[in-house]
Amino acid sequence: MTQMNFHTRKWVKPEDLNPNHSLFGGRLLQWIDEEAALYAIVQLENRHIVTKFISEINFISSPRQGDIIEIGIIATDFGRTSLTMCCEVRNKLTRQPILTIEKIVFVNLDEEGKPLPHGKTQITYVKDRL
């Protein structure tokens, strides 16, 4: 089975904090949604994609200012027009789990914003396409 890659690292800065001085959950969701969008664009080879569904989010621990966190995404199911992914976020240095999301679904769209079959069935790598 393909391993989850933790491509993106983030440094938790003052502007990312909530009033309790830990990472604001909304900021983390913004980072994850962008990471999932980039993953979907690369896998589906189409820029016209949207977030359709995000399952229960389990915030396990709170990062603090100065922590380095890393975001991992992997495709779990290629549908007809959709791509389902799962996500894990952890502390880069301690590997302490921060969050898990079982299902993030993006839909592949045509120019008019209607679902478009993507024709993909498995994870592929840009280096093998070139």
Ligand SMILES: CC(C)(COP(=O)(O)OP(=O)(O)OC[C@H]1O[C@@H](n2cnc3c(N)ncnc32)[C@H](O)[C@@H]1OP(=O)(O)O)[C@@H](O)C(=O)NCCC(=O)NCCS
């Ligand atoms: C994405 C959108 C075009 C899909 O329209 P739709 O009428 O639901 O389309 P369909 O019913 O054909 O479903 C499209 C795909 O999404 C999947 N899907 C739909 N609802 C789902 C749900 N609640 N959970 C998981 N997958 C879902 C379907 O199974 C289908 O996948 P498949 O083709 O791989 O089988 C439409 O819902 C939309 O524009 N939503 C807003 C998206 C958006 O703006 N996101 C950003 C929010 S700020």
